[in-house]
Amino acid sequence: MHLSALNPAALLNSAARASSEFDGPAFTSIIEADSSDFASMSALKTRLEDGSLTSVQLVTRALARIAALDREGPSLRAVIETNSEALSIAASLDAERAAGTLRGPLHGIPVLIKDSVDTGDLMQTSAGSPALVGEPAAADAYVVQRLRAAGVVVLGKTNLSEWVGMRDWSTMPLGWSGRGGQTRSALGLDFPVRGSSSGSAVAVSAGYAPMAVATETSGSLVGPAVVSGVVGLRPTLGLLDQSGLVPLTKRQDTAGPMARNVMDAALLLDAMFGVDGPGPVVEGAPTALIDYASGLQSNALQGAKLGYPAMAADGTPLNQHPEFAIMAARLERAGATLVPVDFTFPALNEAQIVVLCVDVKRELATYLAGRPGIAVKTLADVIAFNIANPDEAGYGQDMLLLAESVNIPEPLYQVFAEQLRNESRKLIDDALAAHGLVALVDLTLGRLAGYGAQAGYPGLTVPAGRGPSGRPMGLYFTASKWTDQTLLSLGYAFEQVAD
Structure with a gap:
């Protein structure tokens, strides 16, 4: 059956309507609208250049919006703390602009940073945990160094699932942390926010800032992005x-x-790009600066051959899924050819758990050794802190306890790690090669996203409006390593196609 024959327009017309009492994400019943709240970078750049807007005004507005909505009003709790130096940084960047010095297209733009990314300033970097509160990080993470060099204003730190989602998988809800509380969606207060980068996604969708830095291990960037109706890119690892x-x-x-x-x-991404040190983290990574924004192609879908899983996780044909049918019809209108792929998804859950548990125990100790002025230095210290300082919600720490208890021989760990990486890569690479595909597409919350993360391959989620359920839907693009530019162009072309 031709996918467009399912009449996506009729499906959209049957979508559930949000309550008339809920006016998110604008929340004009709480704070008067401002033209900068949901403006694109292009619009903001034009206004900054013609002098009708300053960075100080932009940051002042962002802080006012956070104050009105994050702990008050709908209490979105997307931001753990704001940067007390943000206005002074904005003023200095305005002065640079007035003197004719521009650092790039993001000069003077406020950006929020996930609370698991070091900022060498007055703010905490805690992964949402009170256990890491103390002396701030000594230096910026390299991606933050790059952002500051590009002229962004670090506006604050965003909430997340505590310990980047690793604390408790049995009772703790996604988007909750001991420091930040429960993040709530700006699109519907009963909508899911997923994790772990929930605060970054909600902050962008709520108009706090035009952009935010998130992180991903396995779905923890693209998942929150899709349910908040924003773009999210997991770059190629390295x-x-x-x-x-x-x-x-x-x-x-x-x-x-x-x-x-x-x-x-x-x-x-252009502003964050780069590797600190003598060489790339992963062999083959581009070492010269790439201008991803200028490389976007609005016609990238014309003639593109894209694969998709023939069957959804529930065993039904994916092309009959109401959300996928809507998005597939858009792809076809843009000139893409869609090819069903009969995937055999390998069972890798055990390998993923083993790798996470072994790695977090030793890598966290290495990270904490570089954080003077905080009470914990090992995973065991974190567990002891949580026992001595229980949170009011009473959530557990089953995954931290499991990670502390796992002890396996290094050769067996390597078997699991290689299985996880190699089988995930083979799943994607074989499908691309067998069918001559440019990329693969799926529902963002489908199965491909997890395998892409385990492979270290890029993944992009692009909003596609509200689905038949009334909730945001998004299309996920993935391919082999270093295809970030291709995926961004495909997503950019997808945006150009009218619903």
């Missing part, structure tokens, strides 16, 4: 430097951009 990230596993951890459109995400 494209961005890993230093200064509160770790789970360097085999998968990466920072990545969130924004309201693909162009803005590409601009943020």
Whole structure:
């Protein structure tokens, strides 16, 4: 059956309507609208250049919006703390602009940073945990160094699932942390926010800032992005430097951009790009600066051959899924050819758990050794702190306890790690090669996203409006390593196609 024959327009017309009493994400019943709240980077750049807007005004507005909505009003709790130096930084960047000095297209733009990314300033870097509160990080993570050099204003730190989602998988809800509380969606207060980068996604969707830095280990960037209706890119592992990230596993951890459109995400990626040190983290990573934003192609879907899983996780044909049908019809209108792929998904859950548990125990100790002025130095210290200082919600720490208890011989660990990486890569590479595909597409919350993260391959989620359920839906693009530019162009072209 031709996918467009399912009449996506009729499906959209049957979508559930939000309550008339809820006016998010603008929340004009609480705070008067401002033209900068949801403006694109292009619009903001034009206004900054013609003098109708200053960085100080932009930051002042962002702080006012956070004050009105994050602990008051709908209490979104997307931001753990704001930067007390943000206005002075904005003023200095305005002065540079007035003197004719521009650092790049993001000069004077406020950006929020996930609370698991080091900032060498007055703010904490805690992964949402009171156990890490104390002396701030001594230096910026390298991606933050790059952002400051590009002229951004670090506006504050965003909430997350505590310990980057690794604390408790049985009782703790996604988007909750001991420091930040429960993040709530700006699109519907009963909507899911997922994790762990929930605060970054909600902050962008709520108009706090045009962009935010998130991180991903396995779905923890693209998942929150799709449910908040924003763009999220998990770059190829090694494209961005890993230093200064509160770790789970360097085999998968990466920072990545969130924004309201693909162009803005590409601009943020350009500003973050680079590796600190003598060479790339992963062999084959580009070492010369790449301008991802200028490389976007609006016609990238014309003639593109894209694969998708023939069957959804529930065993039904994916092309009959109401959300995928809507997005597939858009791809076809843009000139893409869609090819069903009969995937046999390998069972890798045991390997993923083993790798996470072994790596977080030793990598966290290495990270904490570089954080003077805080009480904990090992995973065991963190567990003891949580026992001595229980949170009011009473959540457990089952995953931290499991990680502390896992002790396996190094050769067996390597078997699991290689299985996880190699089988995930083979799944994607074989499908691309067998069908001559440019990329693979899926529902963002489908199965491909996890395998892509385990492979270290890039993944992009692009909003596609509200689905038949009334909740945000998004299309996920993935391919082999170093195809970040291709995926961004495909996503950019997808945005250009009218619903």
